[in-house]
Amino acid sequence: MDHTDYKASGGNMNLPKYVTNMPHQHALILVGSETIYGVHMTQYHHEEHKYQMILELELPEPARKEYLRMRKTWPEMPLVLCNDVNDPLMVPDLGGGTRQDFAANFFPGLFPLDQLKPGEEESMHFFPWSADIMKPVMPEPFEVSVRRVVLFRPFNHQELLPQYANYLIWGEGEEAHMTHLQTAHMASNKYDAPAFGPDYDHIMSLKHAPDWVHPSLLRAGITVSVPSIRLRAAGKKRRVSLPTLRPFRYKQKFEVLYRGIGQPYKARAGYTFVFGPQVSTSPAIMPVPDMSLPGAEDPERTMFMKEAPMEYWADQRKTSNLKDEIGNE
Structure with missing residues (x-):
């Protein structure tokens, strides 16, 4: 091509x-x-x-x-x-x-x-x-x-952020994983530089495959909503209210609704690998943490993604503090 x-x-x-x-x-x-x-x-x-x-x-x-x-x-x-x-x-x-x-x-x-x-x-x-x-x-x-x-x-930039977070669960055998189904709504008007979001990326595994999903459905993937993760605040304005910390800790139990309706089913969290809006959302509309809240400086509030061990840094990145080096030029 x-x-x-x-x-x-x-x-x-x-x-x-x-x-x-x-x-x-x-x-x-x-x-x-x-x-x-x-x-x-x-x-x-x-x-x-x-x-x-x-x-x-x-x-x-x-x-x-x-x-x-x-x-x-x-x-x-x-x-x-x-x-x-x-x-x-x-x-x-x-x-x-x-x-x-x-x-x-x-x-x-x-x-x-x-x-x-x-x-x-x-x-x-x-x-x-x-x-x-x-x-x-x-x-x-x-x-x-x-x-x-x-x-x-x-992504379709006309999709709206739902009231509660929607996720895809998929896997095979005893293993299952879960990722947030994101939206990329256009947040700018015709006079501004294009900006999209806010929303967040979240990639995690479950502790084990849920026993309430048929193996064929799990292999193909099912959609669920998570009532504990509200993305729009209650009230007429329904302001965006993204989670600021990763929603589930290791082994934590939580409830999901299959297709967003009906009775809740239980799931248990495995490890989270990526969480946060920092990579996905346009920088111009990145949510700003409320610094008056306890732990507001916690980097998890904008991005949870573990830092690379220094042994995997490129050699030139280990030799000096890059910001000091540039500042002295």
């Missing part, structure tokens, strides 16, 4: 001449042990990342063994699979089956944001798992195969 029209189209989504995406690198959070899935990290304000997608993946044996070892060592660490910089692709390539395999590597955690260069995070081409920021786990890129697509969901 020729993407030469991208600059005249994808960069101006108000009146696209030709709808496409720029092939790019993408981040998938790896979950599962017996069956391994990759869950795409969303960004509402970047055309390339305006998708929720879950893929069942096959990793080559050395990468699979190392992934399982690291998952056992760091059970709540986000292990992030990224397609190689020399193998850029569009999310719809995978969601639509145009591509069944790609070159990739994976990384533990997120580089500490307070160690980034000033303005680096705001750069249009910023990618937290690039070679100048993070070291990959495996010495060389490896081939990843897509066994099937569990979910492919492009």
Whole structure:
């Protein structure tokens, strides 16, 4: 596919001449042990990342063994699979089956944001798992195969945030996982720079597969609402009220409503790998914590994603404090 029209189209989504995406690198959070899935990290304000997608993946044996070892060592660490910089692709390539395999590597955690260069995070081409920021786990890129697509969901900017949070539960055998079904509502008017949200990403596992879901339904994925997570405050104005801390701690029991109606069913939380609005929501409308509240400076209030161990930082990121280095120039 020729993407030469991208600059005249994808960069101006108000009146696209030709709808496409720029092939790019993408981040998938790896979950599962017996069956391994990759869950795409969303960004509402970047055309390339305006998708929720879950893929069942096959990793080559050395990468699979190392992934399982690291998952056992760091059970709540986000292990992030990224397609190689020399193998850029569009999310719809995978969601639509145009591509069944790609070159990739994976990384533990997120580089500490307070160690980034000033303005680096705001750069249009910023990618937290690039070679100048993070070291990959495996010495060389490896081939990843897509066994099937569990979910492919492009965002529609006219969708409204529901009153209560909706989630997808999916899995196989004794394992199950859960991710928040996000909205990317357009929050700006025609006189402002486009901004989308607010909403949050949440990727977690359950402690075990719920016994109230038929295995075929679990494999395909079911939708549930979570009455304990209210996204709009009560009252006529129904102001957005996102959770500021990850909703479920390890082993915590909670209730869900199948298809958002009927009797509640019980679930038990496993580990959370990603939670928060910081990556997905447009920066211009990021929720600001109320600093008068206890624990308002807790970083979990804007993003829960464990920091990368220093051994996986790129060498040049270890040598000095980047902010001090730039300030002395």
